[in-house]
Amino acid sequence: MKLIDKIRRMFEKKVQVFLYHHILTKEEQKRQNITDESMCTNVDIFKKQCLSYKNKGYTFLKIEDIYNIQKGNKKFPKKAICITFDDRIYRYRRKYFRIF
Template sequence: QAVITQSHCLLSAVVSGKQQVVAEILPGQSVWLNGVLKVQNSTQFGQGVAMLAPNCHVGAALGKSNAMPEEHTPMQGYLVTKDNVRLYADSRRDSAVVAELKPHLRYPFVAAQDGWYKVRFGGKTLFIAVPDVEKDRGIAVLTYHHLLKNAENHYFRQTSTTTSVTAFEQQMALLKQQGYRTISLYDIENYLDGSAHFSDKLISITFDDGLESV
């Protein structure tokens, strides 16, 4: 079912394991709802869905906007939103703004050309201007091997695979101070195949070899 929003309409989704507001559909813009996605009061968001706020006012859309949505298009990568990001109906700044993405999100794009990214949103192909976002460079995975207190480290001070407990604590404190959250390798798998939504400042921490010190 295609509907047209009659007021500002907030969308929420689970992002990095936490429910939050992820986008806002502007008044007078049409999106596809649960008739296609079969999830009550939801619309397409990235490769998943986002829920419409209970106070969203919508009405049936007529004419061209009721055409069937395009088939699934494979994503080519993610974009990172640092601020509110406009989704345009066409690859022109003077075209209608359909919705805005909220800051600190990773959002998949399906193509890039002539200064614009094509994305899928609400069952439609929309456009984001290249200067408005950053290209996602991936999620860093830190690998540690051997953790030792300095007083215990009699043999491995010069080895690159050994980290002092003090240094490890300082590195973890710095990541927390900078606003990073840790995610599991299962989350990394979902990130790679686009099956879940993720925020921008994420990191995964692993320990190799299963040494007794760990």
């Protein structure tokens, strides 16, 4: 078995999980006085990242989906990704989940 095939098998039935803290425009970042850019992702970059995964055929999963997959109640997609937020989830859910 080739190395690339071994690597692919290693990642079968795995979910990539990304954690975000703040997703803001530059103006919102300034208004909220957020200077630590490691805690903040620009909204345009976030959209590009999500669209890139969507265009590559990834299925966006909610935590509930992962639970149902583990229980055998839902089929595991070929490529899976889960995006989580450290806090303010309801704000981001309303504002950005339309991208998915």
